[in-house]
Amino acid sequence: MRALEWIVIVYSAVFGLLATVGPRRARSSKALVVSIVTIAIAALAPRAPLFLRLLAPNFYLVAGYWLPALVVPKSAAGLASSPFERWLAHTDARLRPGLPAVPAPIATLTETAYLLCYPVVPVSLALVWLAGGTDAVPRFWMTVLLSGLACYASLPWLLSRPPDRTGLHTLALRRVNRFVLARVSHSWTTFPSGHVAVSWAAALAVSRVSLAGGLLLAAIALGVTVGAAAGRYHYVVDVLLGVVVAVAALVIT
Numbered sequence: 001m002r003a004l005e006w007i008v009i010v011y012s013a014v015f016g017l018l019a020t021v022g023p024r025r026a027r028s029s030k031a032l033v034v035s036i037v038t039i040a041i042a043a044l045a046p047r048a049p050l051f052l053r054l055l056a057p058n059f060y061l062v063a064g065y066w067l068p069a070l071v072v073p074k075s076a077a078g079l080a081s082s083p084f085e086r087w088l089a090h091t092d093a094r095l096r097p098g099l100p101a102v103p104a105p106i107a108t109l110t111e112t113a114y115l116l117c118y119p120v121v122p123v124s125l126a127l128v129w130l131a132g133g134t135d136a137v138p139r140f141w142m143t144v145l146l147s148g149l150a151c152y153a154s155l156p157w158l159l160s161r162p163p164d165r166t167g168l169h170t171l172a173l174r175r176v177n178r179f180v181l182a183r184v185s186h187s188w189t190t191f192p193s194g195h196v197a198v199s200w201a202a203a204l205a206v207s208r209v210s211l212a213g214g215l216l217l218a219a220i221a222l223g224v225t226v227g228a229a230a231g232r233y234h235y236v237v238d239v240l241l242g243v244v245v246a247v248a249a250l251v252i253t
Contacts, residue, residue: 004142005042008060011149012038015067018156031070038063050134057141058122061148065194068155069186085160088191088235092163095236102230104171110230111173113223115180117199120224124202124217132209139253140205146249147201151194151242160189163232174231181233193234196242197249199224204250 016035019028038060045053081089102110121144128140168174181187199221207214225243228234234242 001043001046002138004057004138004145005045007145007149008042008057008064009039011064011153012042012067015071018071028070031067034063034067034070038067054125054129054134054137054141057145058125060145061121061198064145064149065152065190066186068152069188071156072159072188081161082159084158084191088160088189088237089163091237092235096229099229099236102226104169107171107227107230108173110223110227111171111177113220114177114195114227114231114233115173116220117195117224118180118184120199120202120217120220124206124213127206127213127217128209131206131213136209139208140202143205143249143253144198144201146252147197147246148194150245150249151190151192151197154191155188158191160191160235161187162189163235165232168232177227177231177233189234189238191238192241192245193228193238194242195234196221196225196228196239197245200243200246201249204246205253 012035016032016039019031019035041056041059045056048056124144125137125140128136132140199217203214203217203221206217225239228242229236229239
């Protein structure tokens with residue numbers, strides 16, 4: 001069994017345990033089911049055909065995103081902001097005025113990049129597979145999964161909602177992004193930004209086997225980074241730390 005699969009098993013087991021023995025308000029049958037299914041897939045992966053084993057981390061990444069949110073009590077969404085959320089809002093109030101304004105045409109590009117962050121991982125996987133062969137895929141996944149799980153894992157303890165968007169000009173693509181997020185996300189803010197960390201991790205991992213592919217994905221990751229802050233999907237600190245997490249994952253792997 002690869003280290004990647006052991007990491008997924010331990011990560012899923014922790015949140016599965018929280019779903020069963022944590023505070024009653026945080027117990028979740030959905031989290032337990034997702035945890036068990038994820039552990040089973042990771043444990044059986046070494047016996048699966050190679051192509052299925054190399055595709056399975058797509059599921060691990062999605063499950064890793066949802067598991068922490070599933071152990072957060074539903075009642076938390078209606079509560080007043082947490083001390084951590086207030087700290088993020090305070091740092092945003094200090095940092096945002098120092099950021100350059102993003103003109104509407106550039107904002108449209110960054111919103112496009114933010115929308116593209118969903119297919120970035122499978123596209124990156126395909127590039128690594130084609131350019132580096134199957135031997136390069138596990139290292140790619142280790143970089144991407146470490147980045148994603150590092151951002152997702154803190155959610156139950158560092159609860160925060162997206163920044164206040166009052167007065168923010170709403171571009172057409174920004175409305176599309178909000179529509180998509182309302183349907184595919186859990187509405188909490190991951191700390192650091194998972195969107196940013198995973199996008200950069202994918203770009204950096206691809207650059208190991210294809211410089212051209214890595215540069216293309218880095219351009220998208222840069223757009224995701226600017227879009228996450230300018231569109232107020234994440235706090236500025238979230239965004240900056242997302243880049244740091246991706247670089248750290250690259251160094252570790």
